[in-house]
Amino acid sequence: MKATGIIVEYNPFHNGHDFHVHESKKQTEADCMIGVMSGHFLQRGEPALLSKWYRTEMALRSGVDLIVELPYVYATQQADTFAAGAVAILNQLQVASICFGSEDGRIEPFQRAVQLTDSSQPSEHVKSLLKEGYSYPKAMSLALQTTEDSIDLSQPNNILGYAYVKAIIDQHTGITPHTIKRTQAHYHDIELPTTPIASATSIRKSLHTQSSIEEISPYVPASTTRLLEDYVTTYGRFHDWEQYFTLLKYKLLTMTPRQLADIYEMEEGIEYRLLDASKRASTFAEFMSLVKTKRYTWTRIQRMCVHILTHTMKEEMKPFLHVDAPPYVRVLGMTKKGQEYLRLIKKKIEVPLVTKISKKQADTILRLDLKATSVYGMSLPEPLRSQFSMQDFTTPPIILS
Amino acid sequence: MKATGIIVEYNPFHNGHDFHVHESKKQTEADCMIGVMSGHFLQRGEPALLSKWYRTEMALRSGVDLIVELPYVYATQQADTFAAGAVAILNQLQVASICFGSEDGRIEPFQRAVQLTDSSQPSEHVKSLLKEGYSYPKAMSLALQTTEDSIDLSQPNNILGYAYVKAIIDQHTGITPHTIKRTQAHYHDIELPTTPIASATSIRKSLHTQSSIEEISPYVPASTTRLLEDYVTTYGRFHDWEQYFTLLKYKLLTMTPRQLADIYEMEEGIEYRLLDASKRASTFAEFMSLVKTKRYTWTRIQRMCVHILTHTMKEEMKPFLHVDAPPYVRVLGMTKKGQEYLRLIKKKIEVPLVTKISKKQADTILRLDLKATSVYGMSLPEPLRSQFSMQDFTTPPIILS
Numbered sequence A, B: 001m002k003a004t005g006i007i008v009e010y011n012p013f014h015n016g017h018d019f020h021v022h023e024s025k026k027q028t029e030a031d032c033m034i035g036v037m038s039g040h041f042l043q044r045g046e047p048a049l050l051s052k053w054y055r056t057e058m059a060l061r062s063g064v065d066l067i068v069e070l071p072y073v074y075a076t077q078q079a080d081t082f083a084a085g086a087v088a089i090l091n092q093l094q095v096a097s098i099c100f101g102s103e104d105g106r107i108e109p110f111q112r113a114v115q116l117t118d119s120s121q122p123s124e125h126v127k128s129l130l131k132e133g134y135s136y137p138k139a140m141s142l143a144l145q146t147t148e149d150s151i152d153l154s155q156p157n158n159i160l161g162y163a164y165v166k167a168i169i170d171q172h173t174g175i176t177p178h179t180i181k182r183t184q185a186h187y188h189d190i191e192l193p194t195t196p197i198a199s200a201t202s203i204r205k206s207l208h209t210q211s212s213i214e215e216i217s218p219y220v221p222a223s224t225t226r227l228l229e230d231y232v233t234t235y236g237r238f239h240d241w242e243q244y245f246t247l248l249k250y251k252l253l254t255m256t257p258r259q260l261a262d263i264y265e266m267e268e269g270i271e272y273r274l275l276d277a278s279k280r281a282s283t284f285a286e287f288m289s290l291v292k293t294k295r296y297t298w299t300r301i302q303r304m305c306v307h308i309l310t311h312t313m314k315e316e317m318k319p320f321l322h323v324d325a326p327p328y329v330r331v332l333g334m335t336k337k338g339q340e341y342l343r344l345i346k347k348k349i350e351v352p353l354v355t356k357i358s359k360k361q362a363d364t365i366l367r368l369d370l371k372a373t374s375v376y377g378m379s380l381p382e383p384l385r386s387q388f389s390m391q392d393f394t395t396p397p398i399i400l401s
Helices: A015-027 A052-060 A079-092 A108-118 A120-131 A136-145 A156-170 A200-209 A213-219 A222-235 A241-253 A257-261 A270-280 A284-291 A298-309 A314-321 A336-348 A359-363 A367-377 A384-389 B015-027 B052-060 B079-092 B108-118 B120-131 B136-145 B156-170 B200-209 B213-219 B222-235 B241-253 B257-261 B270-280 B284-291 B298-309 B314-321 B336-348 B359-363 B367-377 B384-389
Strands: A003-008 A032-038 A066-070 A097-102 A176-181 A329-335 A398-400 B003-008 B032-038 B066-070 B097-102 B176-181 B329-335 B398-400
Touching: A003 A015, A003 A079, A015 A032, A015 A097, A015 A176, A032 A052, A032 A079, A032 A336, A052 A066, A052 A222, A052 A329, A052 A398, A066 A079, A066 A336, A079 A156, A079 A314, A097 A156, A108 A136, A108 A156, A108 A176, A120 A136, A156 A176, A200 A213, A213 A222, A241 A270, A241 A284, A241 A298, A241 B241, A241 B367, A257 A270, A270 A284, A270 A298, A270 B384, A284 A298, A329 A336, A336 A398, A359 A367, A367 A384, A367 B241, A384 B270, B003 B015, B003 B079, B015 B032, B015 B097, B015 B176, B032 B052, B032 B079, B032 B336, B052 B066, B052 B222, B052 B329, B052 B398, B066 B079, B066 B336, B079 B156, B079 B314, B097 B156, B108 B136, B108 B156, B108 B176, B120 B136, B156 B176, B200 B213, B213 B222, B241 B270, B241 B284, B241 B298, B257 B270, B270 B284, B270 B298, B284 B298, B329 B336, B336 B398, B359 B367, B367 B384
Parallel strands: A003 A032, A003 A097, A032 A066, A097 A176, A329 A398, B003 B032, B003 B097, B032 B066, B097 B176, B329 B398
Antiparallel strands: A066 A329, B066 B329
């Protein structure tokens, strides 16, 4: 069986994702589609709209055969660590190809860009641009613009694509990278379009502001609509940052600047901005507008906030920053075909394959993921909150026949 | 002018307190009554029913001339440190007498008990009782029961009285201790009585469960009734532990056992109980019932929880455990007479006299009190919450003419 890996968040799963799954499968001639999916906190430093189990089922009902979790230590990182973690997991799962969506749509420019930035010359160029005050993505983009037929690395999916190809090469995986041009919807679009493909951003915005699942149903598979409805029935609402702002504010007010400086991604100076803003703001939106500076991207600040919220410290993240083997491969769900594939290759997986959590795993390698689930569940009322925090233990992998 | 000090929490001020203020004034022939009062978290490890400013006004309207704050570092401690801090502050304020309520009602047995426990013999006796597994108050009580005409140190107000007299002697203050027998109500009574004196416990219970101020009005001065009503109108409700349980649960779930071990009063072993209980409990009451063991008193566990809630660490409290001079004397309110008294003696105060908070004080000596106020305000909805956290800066001492 030939497997293709995709790196996803499905927040929520929509028609664009559906297209990507099926087109990837066709282009790579795969028998089995494997998704490595972020857990409850996402790369842009946000809580997921709904739980990882619901998002897993959405994927399984739309053509993905196996969903494994991208651990917190990778999922809440900037592009390079995020990509390296995801590729390392897919490599453990013996995928032949990885296929990602991009604004560009051609794989060669990505491969060329990785080769170029691998030599010392452009790297120095990037360094000098960073010294001039450009952000990392912007500096990379400027450096690459001097080459012919280059990809635009200011585009969010191109940035990730570049990081995937780089990780595939750096980790000597032998995986073949593929890319598919994203159709119509732009990553940051906030309005719903008239075509069946809408951006996840516009879908989320609609779900948060209108709380109307009906309005977004033209843009998502019927199974997604049903699962979104079921989630609201069960948990009352979708998750967003505002629901966690009380906890973030409380956490900040009980921390000294020195304690805050130990939080992952915290850099000198910004901790005072965060502490000050937390005292003055009464909503997360207000807080962000007070904290935002030209020096840091929005997503970078949001990621810092996620690490504060979960109290994730520099020393806890350090072991994962140089990605070698992932700490584990955790199965969230699979179809019969995914199950069959896993049975065939599981002896080749060099790290623990987690389907049921042991006490030892809960205290060690899975600790940050379990904590992320508990913190994520804090936005729910009791008794749902206490039940939710146990779900990592009580929910077996979803199996779809 | 002759001043008498009283050590109070006024949670809330009731007729028994009113009796105590006036009887103390009469017995000690005082011109000026000075109360040192706990801030937002109390000795039994609980949030106060209502803010320290409201409780200050209750006192000023019922015969107390000056209210100063008992800092967090003393207010949330077991009897000996609580008493030592309070006595040190009253000593700075040049009181001639301290008059406390007790179950016993005679001062000589307290003085004798302090002398007895000061010698090495009973101290060894106490030590051996502690080794047998008795709690500190119980061991003290048993040791003293072997002496004639002894006070019952299992009674909560006798315990505090003993600690006041001990501090008065240990600190070489020259203050004369007095005590007044508490009338009728017992400290732990939970039902409202038919006489005009009810315990603060029964009054609080009534306010929390019935939310009926009318029901408790026979037991409190009219000014207290009015201030309680005003508080509910302004802030929506009184404060209790249940309102902070979400924050406590969240705090615990984002701490490792090692981080928890650094919290003040945390002892080896109990941190695991606390972490485990926080995962299983959905209310504070349930949490406490899961944590409670014979080894620790209820109030001791509640105090631990206050320190977790405010994230107060061992290293922060250490400098205050040997009480010498208090870090500051902070005025919360005064009558014209209290103001006059303060003007007369203020040159004799050896520590900062705080009426308006400076930036430096906010960052240093007052830091824990300001944090306590902010955490206390977290139970309120926005925008009250943000306003409340600034009240230490925006509220000048209450002056009653």
